[in-house]
Amino acid sequence: MGTILHSKAHLLRNLGRLEEAKELYEDAIAAHVASLGPGSPPTIAVANSVNDLAIVLMGLGDTESAFAAFSEALEIKVAVRGPAHPDTAMALVTYDSTHQHATRSR
Numbered sequence: 001m002g003t004i005l006h007s008k009a010h011l012l013r014n015l016g017r018l019e020e021a022k023e024l025y026e027d028a029i030a031a032h033v034a035s036l037g038p039g040s041p042p043t044i045a046v047a048n049s050v051n052d053l054a055i056v057l058m059g060l061g062d063t064e065s066a067f068a069a070f071s072e073a074l075e076i077k078v079a080v081r082g083p084a085h086p087d088t089a090m091a092l093v094t095y096d097s098t099h100q101h102a103t104r105s106r
Helices: 002-014 018-036 044-059 063-081 086-104
Strands: none
Touching: 002 018, 002 044, 018 044, 044 063, 044 086, 063 086
């Protein structure tokens, strides 16, 4: 269910319907987490939905929440894939870029 919700959210994001996309990304994250069971560590599917939620939050002008979401996605990717994986490196670049943007806009 989380994957379907993520796909719908991605489509809405591409159509510029960011508020709707935000809600579906949040639902996708909840569905991914619920499917893991209690106490299970997050997966890459969770990290990807959190990362894409952060992109939407940036588009909505909520830089602080976007930064927190990018940070969460990065932490998950480091835990799941390790610090040397290309996906982790890309998440780190995004995290740094968002941090710089947030710092400049204060």
